Amino acid sequence: MNTSTLASRIERIRLTTDWQVVFWRVRRIIAKIIIHLILVAGAIVFAAPFVWMLSTSFKTEATAYKIPVEWIPKPIRWQNYIEAWQMQPFPIFYRNTIFLTVVNIIGIVLSSSLVAFAFARVRFWGRDVLFLILLATMMLPGQVTLIPIYVIWSRLKAVNTFWPLIIPEWLSNAYNVFLLRQYMMTITPEMDDAARIDGASWFRIYSQIIIPMSAPALGVVAIQAFSWNWNSFMGPLIYLNTRNKFTIAIGLRLFQSQMSQYMPYTMAMSVVALIPVLIVFFIAQRYFIQGIVITGVKG
Amino acid sequence: MAQEIAVKGRRLNLRQRESLVGFLFCLPWLIHFTLLIAGAMIFxxxxxxxxxxxxxxxKFIGFQNYSNLFxxxxxxxxxxxxxxxxxLVVPLGIILALSIxxxxxxxxxxxxGFWRLIYYLPSVVSGVAVAILWMWVLNPxxxxxxxxxxxxxxxxxxxWLYSEEWAIPGFVLMGLWGAGGAMLLYLAGLQSIPTHLYEAAEIDGAGSWAKFWRITLPMLTPTIFFNLIMSIIGSFQVFTQVYVMTNGGPNNATLTMVFYLYRLAFLEFKxxxxxxxxxxxxxIxxxxxxxxxxSSAAWVYYEGELRK
Known part of the structure; x- marks a missing residue:
């Protein structure tokens, strides 16, 4: 800092008389009001589709299409949910989706944490090259491998089973391995060094030291695996072709194509499809937000 | 004596054993990579x-598929x-997310916390339910x-989705609705900018405009860089919306590459x-x-790096 700026700074402080203090306070309040007005307007725009969806799902056919929009449905027709729910085997779609989601969360967490542990802790031959390859594959668009993998599954007669949607998830994936490895690198190695001197096996170090200490990152992986599997569309679309195998995404799409003229029903079933995601989001908001921050800032 | 040999043998193999353990832990990824990535790419x-x-x-036909494609x-x-x-969606998305x-x-x-939740929520939900919701939102x-x-x-x-010119802008609006994910990323980036930079600038008499262009934006460029790459990759692969909302129409106005790929493979069996x-x-x-x-060397600024 040179003397002239310091002098001007002191000059400015000296000039800060009472009316200037008032001026700055008023300016601050005005800024605060303007910022909040913009935030409220934006929030209304962002929330409106959700509110509209919920409101429409309770409307009758007569009130759903009215313009201007009636935000509070009158009468409230909750039967939409029951009637729509019975038009397609939604309980089966739900059961299939829950099954696939749970199995795949377990598979992803287990396999990715094993691989991440190897990259973070074990010094094995070729590790650094393998890790670079892993990073490179994150850039690969899935479409390139979509068709050959489909060809293989169809040769194995596994189309219209859950296997093509489960097995790949149990073989870890680059993105989650990377995320977990980055997190495990931040855990101090003192504990596992001590354990190794005491003769603990690698698997014990993995399961009793690294896994418990990686809980926050594992939570992030589990949450992302949940929302990815719950919303997954292209995989189930390609591999599942009878209704008793459909997931909620495919079932909902089928329902929408049949009911395309009847907005309240399709809205009601869309709400039903979104509810689990929203519930998990509200319970585990912290993990959603952490996930973005870990992958984005450290990545 | 026998014990000594055993100890010696173990010591000799310690490195190799660690390598073996590493490979075993890596096995899921090795199988994944060999079969589902490298093997699948060759295939x-x-x-x-x-x-x-x-x-x-x-029937083996050489590069005919490629020449037909062009x-x-x-x-x-x-x-x-x-x-x-x-x-459209990538730059607008970045500007919107950054502004919020x-x-x-x-x-x-x-x-x-409340505002963050409202703006972030739409980006959490995705897939068919959201596509159906937006189909109705955009209904003319x-x-x-x-x-x-x-x-x-x-x-x-x-x-909107019923007109050739407005169908893609409709998808863009839907994409912008999900800008909350990137917004969170930028917010984390903004919060990690050290305050001493701003303090120093204030002492030098910098106004808020100068502080934004000289400190905030340069310090955010690594985040923008990451977000830019991810959004480009993501938006080149857009599929679900097209499949559910327009089926590629009207008059192929929303025929995205991945949707065309899906149609060729799984509907036309080519x-x-x-x-x-x-x-x-x-x-591409x-x-x-x-x-x-x-291009990043010219515009991404990493801390600790000297600017010319």
Whole structure:
């Protein structure tokens, strides 16, 4: 800092008389009001589709299409949910989706944490090259491998089973391995060094030291695996072709194509499809937000 | 004596044993990589050189699929559609996400957690339910958007998904609704900018405009860089919305590359031709990613690096 700026700074402080203090306070309040007005307007725009969806799902056919929009449905027709729910085997779609989601969360967490542990802790031959390859594959668009993998599954007669949607998830994936490895690198190695001197096996170090200490990152992986599997569309679309195998995404799409003229029903079933995601989001908001921050800032 | 040999043997093998353990832990990824990535890529290339519907046989035809592709009107159409969508949604998304993050980062904001939640929530949900919701939002007659536009006094609001010109802008609006994910990323980036930089600038008499251009924006460039690459890759692969909302229409106005690929492979059973398209898509995404990476030296600023 040179003397002239310091002098001007002191000059400015000296000039800060009472009316200037008032001026700055008023300016601050005005800024605060303007910022909040913009935030409220934006929030209304962002929330409106959700509110509209919920409101429409309770409307009758007569009130759903009215313009201007009636935000509070009158009468409230909750039967939409029951009637729509019975038009397609939604309980089966739900059961299939829950099954696939749970199995795949377990598979992803287990396999990715094993691989991440190897990259973070074990010094094995070729590790650094393998890790670079892993990073490179994150850039690969899935479409390139979509068709050959489909060809293989169809040769194995596994189309219209859950296997093509489960097995790949149990073989870890680059993105989650990377995320977990980055997190495990931040855990101090003192504990596992001590354990190794005491003769603990690698698997014990993995399961009793690294896994418990990686809980926050594992939570992030589990949450992302949940929302990815719950919303997954292209995989189930390609591999599942009878209704008793459909997931909620495919079932909902089928329902929408049949009911395309009847907005309240399709809205009601869309709400039903979104509810689990929203519930998990509200319970585990912290993990959603952490996930973005870990992958984005450290990545 | 026997014990000594055993100890010696173990010591000799310690390194190798660790390597073996490493490979065992890595096994899921090694299988994944060999079969589902490397193997599948080679196989994909072989398929792209063939003509096959998987049922009535295979015929090796060399690069004919590729040369046909470049003569295919629909391929060029899908490339234009995808590029149009990407070049609209990516920059607008970054600007929107950054603007919200800047607003939320201002010191006067009350209830930060509440606002963050509202803006972030739409990006959490995705897939078919959201596509159905937006199909109705964009419905020209009963949709929320046009209902709002009409009550604001717009005489002839766009017909969105039913018109060739407005279908992609409709998808862009839907994409912007999910800008909350990137917003969170920028907010985290903004909060990690050390305050001493701003203090130093204030002492030097910098106004808020100068502080934004000289400190905030340069310090955010690594985050923007990451977000830019991810959004480009993501928007080149848009599929679910197209499948659910427009089926590629009207008049192929929303025929994105991945949707065209899906149609070729799983509706027309042209697996060879579709694989060729997949490879072209791969190189297009690679090209744009490389472009961004190459340009990054000029505009991405890493802390600790000296500016010329």
């Amino acid at each position: 994909s290339f072989v398929i792209s050189l063939s003509r096959t519907d998987l049922l009535t046989g295979w 003569k295919d009107f629909l391929f060029w159409k899908s490339l234009r559609v995808t590029a149009y969508y990407t070049f 993050a800047l607003l939320l980062n201002s010191k006067v904001v009350a209830f930060l 007659r009963f949709g929320l958007l046009n209902a709002t536009l009409i009550s604001l006094g717009v005489k002839n609001p766009p017909r 697996f060879g031709y579709a694989s060729a398209l997949a490879w072209v898509l791969f190189f 995404i690679l090209f744009f990613t490389m472009l961004v990476v190459r």
